[in-house]
Amino acid sequence: MCMRIESIRIGYETNSSSSHSFVLLPEPRKTDTDRAVMKYYGWGPELLTTPEEIAGYVLTQALENDKEIFQTVLGDILYNEFLKEVKIEDAPEIDHASIWELKGSKYSALPNFYRDFLKWLLKQKEIGIAVDNDNEPEYDTLPEPKGFPQVLYRRKVFVSEPGNYYLLLCKGWDGEVTRYRVSFKDEPLKPEYPESIDVKITEMCDNNCWYCFENVSHNGRHCSFEAFTRLVSEIAGKTLEIAIGGGNPLKHPQFMDMIRYAKERGIIPNFTVNIRDWVEFMRNTPLEKLKLFEDLGIGLSWTGVGWHLDEILALTQASNWILNYTIHIINRVHGTEDIERILEVWYKHRKDKPKILVLGFKKPREKNFPRFFLKEVLKFEDLQKYSGKAIFLFDDLAVEQLGVKDYVPPETWKLFYQGADGEYTMFVDLVNMKYAKNSYSGRKYKITKWGEMFKHFRRWGKGKEV
Ligand code: SF4
Numbered sequence: 001m002c003m004r005i006e007s008i009r010i011g012y013e014t015n016s017s018s019s020h021s022f023v024l025l026p027e028p029r030k031t032d033t034d035r036a037v038m039k040y041y042g043w044g045p046e047l048l049t050t051p052e053e054i055a056g057y058v059l060t061q062a063l064e065n066d067k068e069i070f071q072t073v074l075g076d077i078l079y080n081e082f083l084k085e086v087k088i089e090d091a092p093e094i095d096h097a098s099i100w101e102l103k104g105s106k107y108s109a110l111p112n113f114y115r116d117f118l119k120w121l122l123k124q125k126e127i128g129i130a131v132d133n134d135n136e137p138e139y140d141t142l143p144e145p146k147g148f149p150q151v152l153y154r155r156k157v158f159v160s161e162p163g164n165y166y167l168l169l170c171k172g173w174d175g176e177v178t179r180y181r182v183s184f185k186d187e188p189l190k191p192e193y194p195e196s197i198d199v200k201i202t203e204m205c206d207n208n209c210w211y212c213f214e215n216v217s218h219n220g221r222h223c224s225f226e227a228f229t230r231l232v233s234e235i236a237g238k239t240l241e242i243a244i245g246g247g248n249p250l251k252h253p254q255f256m257d258m259i260r261y262a263k264e265r266g267i268i269p270n271f272t273v274n275i276r277d278w279v280e281f282m283r284n285t286p287l288e289k290l291k292l293f294e295d296l297g298i299g300l301s302w303t304g305v306g307w308h309l310d311e312i313l314a315l316t317q318a319s320n321w322i323l324n325y326t327i328h329i330i331n332r333v334h335g336t337e338d339i340e341r342i343l344e345v346w347y348k349h350r351k352d353k354p355k356i357l358v359l360g361f362k363k364p365r366e367k368n369f370p371r372f373f374l375k376e377v378l379k380f381e382d383l384q385k386y387s388g389k390a391i392f393l394f395d396d397l398a399v400e401q402l403g404v405k406d407y408v409p410p411e412t413w414k415l416f417y418q419g420a421d422g423e424y425t426m427f428v429d430l431v432n433m434k435y436a437k438n439s440y441s442g443r444k445y446k447i448t449k450w451g452e453m454f455k456h457f458r459r460w461g462k463g464k465e466v
Pocket residue numbers: 205206207208209211212213214216246247248274301
C-alpha cells in the first residue's frame with residue numbers, strides 16, 4: 001500500500017472567479033511521501049522501529065481519538081489484520097497534547113481517511129515522532145525518516161473525499177493552513193466532485209469598480225437560501241471548500257446563516273469581499289460574532305487604499321484568535337507599488353507573511369472603461385523580489401498572463417499547480433442557477449438537475465466538453 005501527495009496548496013481557496021492554481025513559496029517545500037513523521041509534544045524525538053511498537057502507537061492514537069471511529073471502522077482492522085499480538089494494556093501512553101485531533105462527523109470523510117492512513121502506517125518499517133516544545137517545530141532533531149505526514153501535528157484537520165483520494169486541509173497553531181491531495185491508491189486521481197466551488201450568491205454591490213466584469217448593481221438580486229442549502233447538501237463530505245462571492249456577499253441577508261450552514265456540514269465557506277466593505281462590516285459587527293469566520297479564508301479585494309487594511313488588521317488583532325486573509329490584486333489594475341503598500345501596512349501589525357493572490361485581468365463589463373487606467377502587465381521576476389516577504393498565489397488566468405510556468409522548475413510545477421479551471425474546481429451561479437468552469441467563461445449551463453451538473457464536471461476533468 002503506497003501513499004502519495006499529489007499536490008500542495010498554501011492557504012484557503014478564496015477566489016470567487018476561478019481557482020487558486022499556483023503558489024509561489026518563499027522557499028520550496030519538499031515532501032517524502034512514503035516515510036512517516038508524527039509530531040509528539042513534550043517528549044524527546046523517537047523512532048518506532050518494530051511492528052509491535054508501531055501497532056501499539058497506532059492503537060493508542062485510535063483509542064484516544066474518536067471512539068466511534070475506532071469501534072466502527074478501525075476495530076476490525078486493528079484486531080483482525082494487525083494487532084492480534086498487541087494487547088490494549090500494552091499500548092504506550094501518549095501525552096495528551098500529542099493526540100491527533102481527528103474528529104469525525106457524519107459529513108466528514110475522516111473515518112475513511114483514518115482507516116487508510118492507519119493501514120498505511122502499520123505497514124511502515126519505522127515511524128519518527130518529532131517534538132514540538134513551545135509550538136516550535138523541531139524536525140531537525142529527528143533522525144531519518146523525515147517528511148509527510150507532518151500534517152498530523154496540526155491543530156485542526158479537515159478531510160473530504162472528492163474521488164479516489166482525500167483532501168486534507170491542516171491548520172497549524174499559527175492559523176496557517178496547508179492543503180494536500182493524498183492518495184493511497186496506485187492510480188491517477190479521479191475527482192468525482194469539485195474540490196472547491198466558486199459560488200455566486202448575489203449580484204448586489206455598490207462599489208462600481210471600473211474593472212468589474214460581473215453583472216452587478218446597487219439593487220442586484222440575491223440567490224435563495226434554499227438554493228444554497230441544496231448545493232451544500234449535494235457536496236457535503238466530497239467538496240472541501242467553497243469560495244463565496246458576488247457582488248458583495250455581505251449584502252445577502254442570510255450571509256451569516258450560509259456560513260454557519262456550510263460549516264456545520266464540514267464544508268469550509270471561504271468568501272471574498274471588497275476591502276472597503278469588510279472594514280465597514282467589521283466596524284458594525286461585535287468582535288465575538290466575527291469568530292464565526294475563524295476557520296475559513298477571507299479574500300480582500302485590494303482597492304489601493306492602505307488605511308482600509310490598516311484598520312482591518314488593527315481590529316483583527318483585538319481578538320485572541322486569527323482571521324485568515326488573502327489579499328487579491330489584479331494584473332493590469334494593480335502594480336508593484338500596491339504590493340509595497342500592502343507589505344508596509346501588513347508588517348505594522350503582523351509577523352507572518354501575507355498571502356497575495358494575483359488575479360488575471362478580465363475584460364470589464366463596461367466597454368468604455370478608462371483605458372488609461374490600465375497598468376503594465378505584472379512581471380513574475382518583479383514578484384519574485386518580494387517572495388521572502390509574501391506568499392504569492394495565482395489564479396489560472398494570471399498563470400497564463402504572467403507566463404508563470406516558464407519560470408518554475410517542472411517538479412515544483414507538478415506539486416504546486418492545482419489544475420486548470422474545470423479540472424478540480426468549478427463555478428456555480430446560484431442567482432441565475434447556472435454553472436461553468438469559471439465565472440468569466442462565455443459558456444454557462446442552466447442547472448436543471450444537480451446530478452447532471454456533476455456529470456458535466458467529470459467530463460471536463462477528462463478534457464471533454466459537455
Ligand atoms: S467590489 Fe467586486 S463585484 Fe463590486 S463592483 Fe467592484 S469588482 Fe464588481
